[in-house]
Amino acid sequence: NPTQILQTSGIKNSYDSTVPSRLERLLRERELRKSSKSQNANEGIRDGNKDSNVFGNGNELCLSDGDRRAREGELIEGLAVSSLTNGFERQDGRLQRQRLLVVANRLPVSAVRKGEDSWNLEVSVGGLVSALLGVNEFEANWIGWAGVNVTDEIGQRSLTEALAEKRCIPVFLDQELVHQYYNGYCNNILWPLFHYLPLPQEDRLATTRSFQSQFAAYKEANQMFADVVNEHYQEGDVVWCHDYHLMFLPKCLKEYNSEMKVGWFLHTPFPSSEIHRTLPSRSELLRAVLAADLVGFHTYDYARHFVSACTRILGLEGTPEGVEDQGQLTRVAAFPIGIDSDRFIRALELPAVKYHIKELQERFAGRKVMLGVDRLDMIKGIPQKILAFEKFLEENPDWRDKVVLLQIAVPTRTDVPEYQKLTCQVHEIVGRINGRFGTLTAVPIHHLDRSLDFPALCALYAVTDVALVTSLRDGMNLVSYEFVACQASKKGVLILSEFAGAAQSLGAGAILVNPWNITELASSIGYALTMSANEREKRHQHNFLHVTTHTSQEWAETFVSELNDTVVEAQLRTRHIPPQLPSEVAIERYLQSNNRLLILGFNATLTEPVDAQGRRIDQLKEMELKLHPDLKEPLRTLCNDPKTTIVVLSGSDRNVLDENFGEYRMWLAAEHGMFLRQTGGNWMTTMPENLSMDWVDSVKHVFEYFTERTPRSHFELRETSLVWNYKYTDIEFGKLQSKDLLQHLWTGPISNASVEVVQGSRSVEVRAVGVTKGAAIDRILGEIVHNNDVKTPIDYVLCIGHFLAKDEDIYSFFDPDLSQVQAPTMRTKIASHLNRSTSNHSAGKSGHRPASCKVGQQASTIDKKAGSNENANWWSLFRDRMTVHEGSSVLDLKADNYFSCAVGRNCSLARYLLGSSADVVSLLKDMAYNSSC
Ligand SMILES: O=P(O)(O)OC[C@H]1O[C@H](O[C@H]2O[C@H](CO)[C@@H](O)[C@H](O)[C@H]2O)[C@H](O)[C@@H](O)[C@@H]1O
Numbered sequence: 001n002p003t004q005i006l007q008t009s010g011i012k013n014s015y016d017s018t019v020p021s022r023l024e025r026l027l028r029e030r031e032l033r034k035s036s037k038s039q040n041a042n043e044g045i046r047d048g049n050k051d052s053n054v055f056g057n058g059n060e061l062c063l064s065d066g067d068r069r070a071r072e073g074e075l076i077e078g079l080a081v082s083s084l085t086n087g088f089e090r091q092d093g094r095l096q097r098q099r100l101l102v103v104a105n106r107l108p109v110s111a112v113r114k115g116e117d118s119w120n121l122e123v124s125v126g127g128l129v130s131a132l133l134g135v136n137e138f139e140a141n142w143i144g145w146a147g148v149n150v151t152d153e154i155g156q157r158s159l160t161e162a163l164a165e166k167r168c169i170p171v172f173l174d175q176e177l178v179h180q181y182y183n184g185y186c187n188n189i190l191w192p193l194f195h196y197l198p199l200p201q202e203d204r205l206a207t208t209r210s211f212q213s214q215f216a217a218y219k220e221a222n223q224m225f226a227d228v229v230n231e232h233y234q235e236g237d238v239v240w241c242h243d244y245h246l247m248f249l250p251k252c253l254k255e256y257n258s259e260m261k262v263g264w265f266l267h268t269p270f271p272s273s274e275i276h277r278t279l280p281s282r283s284e285l286l287r288a289v290l291a292a293d294l295v296g297f298h299t300y301d302y303a304r305h306f307v308s309a310c311t312r313i314l315g316l317e318g319t320p321e322g323v324e325d326q327g328q329l330t331r332v333a334a335f336p337i338g339i340d341s342d343r344f345i346r347a348l349e350l351p352a353v354k355y356h357i358k359e360l361q362e363r364f365a366g367r368k369v370m371l372g373v374d375r376l377d378m379i380k381g382i383p384q385k386i387l388a389f390e391k392f393l394e395e396n397p398d399w400r401d402k403v404v405l406l407q408i409a410v411p412t413r414t415d416v417p418e419y420q421k422l423t424c425q426v427h428e429i430v431g432r433i434n435g436r437f438g439t440l441t442a443v444p445i446h447h448l449d450r451s452l453d454f455p456a457l458c459a460l461y462a463v464t465d466v467a468l469v470t471s472l473r474d475g476m477n478l479v480s481y482e483f484v485a486c487q488a489s490k491k492g493v494l495i496l497s498e499f500a501g502a503a504q505s506l507g508a509g510a511i512l513v514n515p516w517n518i519t520e521l522a523s524s525i526g527y528a529l530t531m532s533a534n535e536r537e538k539r540h541q542h543n544f545l546h547v548t549t550h551t552s553q554e555w556a557e558t559f560v561s562e563l564n565d566t567v568v569e570a571q572l573r574t575r576h577i578p579p580q581l582p583s584e585v586a587i588e589r590y591l592q593s594n595n596r597l598l599i600l601g602f603n604a605t606l607t608e609p610v611d612a613q614g615r616r617i618d619q620l621k622e623m624e625l626k627l628h629p630d631l632k633e634p635l636r637t638l639c640n641d642p643k644t645t646i647v648v649l650s651g652s653d654r655n656v657l658d659e660n661f662g663e664y665r666m667w668l669a670a671e672h673g674m675f676l677r678q679t680g681g682n683w684m685t686t687m688p689e690n691l692s693m694d695w696v697d698s699v700k701h702v703f704e705y706f707t708e709r710t711p712r713s714h715f716e717l718r719e720t721s722l723v724w725n726y727k728y729t730d731i732e733f734g735k736l737q738s739k740d741l742l743q744h745l746w747t748g749p750i751s752n753a754s755v756e757v758v759q760g761s762r763s764v765e766v767r768a769v770g771v772t773k774g775a776a777i778d779r780i781l782g783e784i785v786h787n788n789d790v791k792t793p794i795d796y797v798l799c800i801g802h803f804l805a806k807d808e809d810i811y812s813f814f815d816p817d818l819s820q821v822q823a824p825t826m827r828t829k830i831a832s833h834l835n836r837s838t839s840n841h842s843a844g845k846s847g848h849r850p851a852s853c854k855v856g857q858q859a860s861t862i863d864k865k866a867g868s869n870e871n872a873n874w875w876s877l878f879r880d881r882m883t884v885h886e887g888s889s890v891l892d893l894k895a896d897n898y899f900s901c902a903v904g905r906n907c908s909l910a911r912y913l914l915g916s917s918a919d920v921v922s923l924l925k926d927m928a929y930n931s932s933c
């Protein structure tokens with residue numbers, strides 16, 4: 001059933017079984033990647049470094065182990081990577097790698113100025129940098145801020161050159177911008193909010209005051225990143241934007257070049273929509289991110305929160321694939337990051353690391369080593385960790401001289417007042433505990449306010465007995481991965497906060513804790529310190545396997561491969577989406593024709609757009625359907641044109657149409673065409689006489705029940721149908737209730753009734769069988785022809801509406817292209833009605849036609865006929881039977897003069913689309929203007 005397929009949000013390949021599905025494509029891609037890697041490994045990358053790549057620096061597809069090791073110390077070169085499977089072929093037949101442009105606020109190196117034109121480049125600290133340094137299969141350039149204010153030309157030029165050697169391209173942000181964008185909007189607003197940390201009230205008020213200027217700076221900075229990307233972008237590149245600093249970047253990039261492949265990945269948690277909705281710029285940020293082709297998160301939870309924010313805040317459709325906006329899908333998925341585990345494992349063999357290990361072992365001989373490695377950030381739960389350690393010492397005096405906690409607290413964002421406060425707070429607690437439990441020769445906590453170099457850090461990981469990760473929230477937490485990678489011989493225990501993304505992947509091997517529960521944390525420390533070797537071994541093996549298989553390399557390959565595939569998928573989708581209505585052509589043909597028929601829907605076609613310009617939804621106003629004020633004049637002009645007949649065909653009841661259109665010279669068809677009148681005349685019932693409405697009361701009963709129990713839902717009782725609407729309810733609750741309601745209807749009141757249930761995106765409608773706009777149109781036409789003094793055949797039809805799939809039969813009714821194909825049952829039924837209509841018309845012509853045209857009597861016999869192929873070519877039958885003066889056909893419609901158009905839908909049987917009623921307004925305005933000229 002094509003309609004069913006159209007209605008499912010997944011659509012895509014379901015159209016075409018010859019096209020592999022997304023999953024099939026991704027699996028194949030994965031296989032290719034694997035076999036390509038093992039082939040390269042077997043061949044030892046014969047000519048690995050000979051050929052020049054797109055950057056002309058000599059690195060080819062994959063690096064041999066030897067090359068890899070040679071570059072071990074040179075972390076930055078680890079960025080030189082290439083896509084194996086997404087390369088494209090060069091003229092010489094070799095694969096040219098796809099370039100990856102990594103855009104992140106922070107470059108993997110921070111620059112320190114040594115002289116007017118000389119620079120020191122130091123590796124930046126943080127999970128994002130660590131993870132991407134481990135990605136070494138792509139050909140990547142990194143675009144970002146070098147963490148330094150450079151205002152002079154010599155400085156900018158020399159730094160650009162120095163960074164170019166590391167494949168880095170700087171974005172120069174001035175001090176004030178950094179202050180507003182980075183310290184302000186990023187780290188004082190987004191960072192705490194995304195980690196569920198509300199600021200203290202007085203800070204929040206101060207922040208609220210400076211919010212607008214910080215947000216403006218944020219957008220400005222994002223545009224500056226975009227400008228640099230645009231400058232360096234080459235066709236075919238993949239642009240991968242990172243983190244909360246750059247939520248506007250996808251939008252800026254796509255505005256510049258809609259063909260660009262853009263992915264965005266968030267390294268922090270994405271909070272519940274309840275948190276996100278407190279942000280004044282909540283909608284703008286979401287929309288900007290949705291411009292990306294692929295949006296990635298560390299965990300399914302974060303992805304789910306994001307989709308839910310888009311549905312709840314923007315009112316968009318969330319699907320298992322992502323977020324849909326007018327047919328445009330932004331794919332949303334979880335891509336848990338990993339580390340370059342090999343690098344850590346191999347590091348343990350380096351002399352420098354061995355030396356450190358020995359030193360540490362001697363230094364802490366006889367004591368168990370507990371370790372915390374964090375940026376000094378409030379999300380890391382450092383005070384909670386230290387307080388729990390204090391409690392453990394308090395309750396276990398025997399352990400006081402047998403355990404030491406080494407806390408590496410790397411200074412970070414030191415210009416932000418909250419971070420300054422935290423430093424003081426942590427120092428104070430550490431001092432107090434060391435004072436309380438320390439001796440002349442030893443202290444229980446060694447607290448370092450500085451970062452360590454890679455060998456020192458690896459050595460620390462290796463000698464640790466218990467690692468403590470107590471983040472209050474943490475996107476992933478790579479420290480926990482790194483610890484596991486370095487524990488092959490010791491098999492130490494990992495105590496891990498359940499609020500770190502890593503808890504989802506390392507949860508089985510770690511001891512999971514709630515860092516807010518100091519008592520639980522303290523007893524977990526005791527448990528970990530006394531854990532049996534057997535249990536430690538089992539737990540470690542589990543985590544070690546995960547860390548060594550889910551690497552940063554895998555992470556990046558999967559993301560880029562899905563990003564490439566998302567674009568393929570989008571192309572497949574758009575193949576099935578009708579094009580936009582060519583308004584100019586539609587108007588031109590209108591002007592050239594002699595007898596035009598305009599069939600217009602009402603709701604969401606001629607009404608004001610509901611959520612234009614991000615206005616808050618006003619349920620009461622919206623429920624009262626009103627003609628768009630800008631349409632009044634154009635509609636009057638068009639209606640007064642003697643060569644034009646306008647029909648408003650709506651599901652609304654007669655009163656609504658009377659109120660809105662009573663003053664125009666047109667036809668009104670209410671309740672999907674069951675009632676019809678020409679303004680000035682009386683309403684007629686075109687409803688088949690034998691239409692049974694016995695079911696109405698029991699359905700009404702069910703609708704009442706659900707309306708009472710679903711806040712902000714409502715139902716409309718029409719004469720021929722009932723509609724339960726849950727558009728304004730809580731989106732998820734509304735969906736659940738509608739499922740329940742449907743199940744209840746099917747098994748109860750309508751199980752034997754001759755009714756149809758039509759599901760809208762947020763409504764459930766119950767109608768008598770056969771009530772559709774398409775089924776009504778022939779009767780409407782019959783009346784029009786009968787009542788109007790039609791002298792020339794209709795030679796132009798424009799049929800526009802935001803119709804439910806069920807009512808889209810109206811589009812095919814007129815379609816001249818479909819007239820030649822064998823008609824489906826629906827059309828033969830229409831033709832059958834036509835037989836009757838025609839005979840009624842003759843009655844009318846001879847003066848006996850009743851005002852109300854009831855067509856039911858002959859229905860059964862005619863419908864039987866319709867079952868055969870006799871009436872297959874309903875179109876010619878229609879033309880034959882419907883005649884105007886002197887026996888000429890009522891319709892003389894050429895394909896070029898037929899414009900069917902769905903409004904605000906992407907899957908439709910209509911030939912064309914229009915985005916919203918705003919587009920309908922401008923179309924009708926132009927049409928009226930041109931016709932009156
Ligand atoms: O650049 P800074 O402002 O100094 O901050 C350092 C980084 O901190 C955040 O790291 C996150 O990314 C990690 C890897 O995905 C993840 O494991 C961790 O949980 C996150 O906190 C931040 O997201 C980065 O942008 C910063 O560079």
Ligand SMILES: O=c1ccn([C@@H]2O[C@H](COP(=O)(O)OP(=O)(O)O)[C@@H](O)[C@H]2O)c(=O)[nH]1
Pocket residue numbers: 125126127128130131373374375408410450451452453457476477478479480482
């Ligand atoms: O002295 C240090 C302490 C930490 N790190 C690195 O900083 C990263 C911290 O990442 P994580 O995901 O744990 O948290 P983030 O700081 O990104 O929030 C890890 O890769 C550590 O190896 C480092 O290079 N030197």
